[in-house]
Amino acid sequence: MKRKLLSCIVALIMSFLVVMEVSAASTTRLGGQDRFDVSINVSKNGWKTSSTVVLANWDAYGDALAAGPLAYKHNAPILLTKSNVLNSRTKSEIQRLKTKSVIIVGGSISVSENIVKELKNMGISVKRIAGNSRMEVANNIALEMGNSSRVVIADGFNFPDALSIAPYAARNGYPILLTNKKHNLDKSTQNIINQRKITETIISGGPLSVSDQVFKSVPNPRRFGGNSRYAVSANIAKAYFSSSSTAFVTRGTVFADALTGSVLAAKRNAPILLIKPNDLPIAIKSYIANQGVGNFTLLGGPISVSEKTNNTLRHPIVGQTIVLDPGHGGKDPGAVGNSLAEKEIVLDIAKRVNSKLNQSLANVVMTRETDVFLELQERVELAEKSGADIFVSIHVNSFSSPSANGTETYYDETHAPKESRELAEEIQKELLKALGTTDRGVKKSGFYVIKNSKMPSVLVEIAFISNGNDAKKLADTTYRQKAADAIYRGIMNYYE
Numbered sequence: 001m002k003r004k005l006l007s008c009i010v011a012l013i014m015s016f017l018v019v020m021e022v023s024a025a026s027t028t029r030l031g032g033q034d035r036f037d038v039s040i041n042v043s044k045n046g047w048k049t050s051s052t053v054v055l056a057n058w059d060a061y062g063d064a065l066a067a068g069p070l071a072y073k074h075n076a077p078i079l080l081t082k083s084n085v086l087n088s089r090t091k092s093e094i095q096r097l098k099t100k101s102v103i104i105v106g107g108s109i110s111v112s113e114n115i116v117k118e119l120k121n122m123g124i125s126v127k128r129i130a131g132n133s134r135m136e137v138a139n140n141i142a143l144e145m146g147n148s149s150r151v152v153i154a155d156g157f158n159f160p161d162a163l164s165i166a167p168y169a170a171r172n173g174y175p176i177l178l179t180n181k182k183h184n185l186d187k188s189t190q191n192i193i194n195q196r197k198i199t200e201t202i203i204s205g206g207p208l209s210v211s212d213q214v215f216k217s218v219p220n221p222r223r224f225g226g227n228s229r230y231a232v233s234a235n236i237a238k239a240y241f242s243s244s245s246t247a248f249v250t251r252g253t254v255f256a257d258a259l260t261g262s263v264l265a266a267k268r269n270a271p272i273l274l275i276k277p278n279d280l281p282i283a284i285k286s287y288i289a290n291q292g293v294g295n296f297t298l299l300g301g302p303i304s305v306s307e308k309t310n311n312t313l314r315h316p317i318v319g320q321t322i323v324l325d326p327g328h329g330g331k332d333p334g335a336v337g338n339s340l341a342e343k344e345i346v347l348d349i350a351k352r353v354n355s356k357l358n359q360s361l362a363n364v365v366m367t368r369e370t371d372v373f374l375e376l377q378e379r380v381e382l383a384e385k386s387g388a389d390i391f392v393s394i395h396v397n398s399f400s401s402p403s404a405n406g407t408e409t410y411y412d413e414t415h416a417p418k419e420s421r422e423l424a425e426e427i428q429k430e431l432l433k434a435l436g437t438t439d440r441g442v443k444k445s446g447f448y449v450i451k452n453s454k455m456p457s458v459l460v461e462i463a464f465i466s467n468g469n470d471a472k473k474l475a476d477t478t479y480r481q482k483a484a485d486a487i488y489r490g491i492m493n494y495y496e
């Protein structure tokens, strides 16, 4: 009886582990027809009620750049308004939240006295944080937030860098101070820094946004630069959100969605990753792939973050660690024949698979990227050490009789037999389709690397180097690309 119970529990744990292993990437879109909708959907997603709301102008980011940390401090969403009239959707969101007080950021040109009146008529108390310039508004927000051991400095006349750092600044209660048009600090801003016992000054953006002069003048500066706004956001994420498997994704050329999303991102301990609507910049891609991020909140509708991007992000391969193992290398050429060496062919094909998988945001680890020799055990250890989710060893075949030809894929039943077999079947199927080679089938065999790798693992024999027809294909870069595409598709199919 007891034993039965125990085995039940073991089975339960095992099935749980299997479910855990194939946990898919997911996306949630907080969209809408315009930025008002997006801010309201962010608010609905993050707050059941909120006694405080921060209100900012819908198209002038200057006064709102520093608002994220203030909103977070009050656990308040940021909503948007036109200057003169409170939009009816924003108004009803304020009602839904049962808001008692509204903090307006910016002067009466940004958010008019008319709106103050309207809010007061709703029985809501209103506080305005203003200033003669956006720098002053930021300073006054900093004063309102109280003392802190760190401050953030960002460009006051462009928004991306300030918004990329906002979730981190918000979570830690660090105010965001802004540079002036010359990318320097106003006297009043310097005063705020001087008055605090600052242990580190975080500078978001390169020297063209926050000058080197500022960098040299502040206590213990740490700069997050990059060759684009996208790279800056990726660098910030890498530094401060490396333990987070979630991220907020939004268009880098419009401020509103990033602004209103930044408070929710802070609540979820997620970075804001800036992207192009239809394209994930390289820095962002490598952040997602290498960090194993699998959970995305998209800020904005399909015009801001396209459906194509959405589909890329939610594919289950995103963030999976895939080890590609080109066989042989260095002193070991592998099979040779028809003026070809296995070690060269398989490395070339593996590199091509690598670049395809990178495009799909998988975290690819190659056992070798050059013509070097590795013991089989080293290959297995590398996979283990990198936390591989699957292992794909790439080889080409050879036989004493030149008539032997075709494609075969091996798996082993020692570890993850079912998954290994599925992976082998998917790759084999795609290779046959792409190369038109003879189907030698999916086979079981205890090759060292697939017998000893604990994750689902396969060994592919693409074709025979010793057969004239097969070798012709292996020599041809078009066919190598076809083989790589096929292995890639097989892996994608396995995850689907």
Ligand SMILES: [Zn+2]
Pocket (backbone or CB within 6 Å): 327, 328, 334, 335, 342, 395, 396
């Ligand atoms: Zn081989």
